[in-house]
Amino acid sequence: MSHRAxxxxRDGIFNELVYRDGAFHSPRNWGEVKHFHLESLKPFKDLGFKLILVTNQPDIERGIISHGFVEELNAFYFKNFELDAAYVCPFSSNEHPLKKPNPGMFLLAKKEMDLDLSKSFLVGDTDKDVIAARNCGVTSIVWERDYNKNLKSDFRVTSIKEIEKILRNGSID
Ligand SMILES: [Mg+2]
Structure with a gap:
């Protein structure tokens, strides 16, 4: 039986974005990392969901962020939140199939982990996340931040508890 995911x-969900030169960026080193306070993701594991990180890191290809640091930070979240897999797109071209809003990372995970995308969910903070999910039939959940007030998605949340309600009941109410 296929798994739900x-x-x-990552950026904007597990850790804050870094505001630099008029735009938001990924942290480049540990000194720039500010973790959001995120509760345990164990309720989702208990519901049978695979927890899968999907992150664009185009600054790797641009030579601005080291692949090693991205892997270190991912490994930190992997361990602390008992994730099942992490997919990183290091490429900067918007045409690359792995780079969100393209659904390549989701499709790769589907193949490698035997997932049912129609029963899977994404939690993200930008239009790239929402569109990538929509492009492969995954239900989108936006975590509300100051910069995504106008972003349309299937659901909007401000807590792990709300996500749990959606995954259990199909609604926040
Ligand atoms: Mg993000």
Missing amino acids: LFLD
């Missing part, structure tokens, strides 16, 4: 974006 909860796909999780």
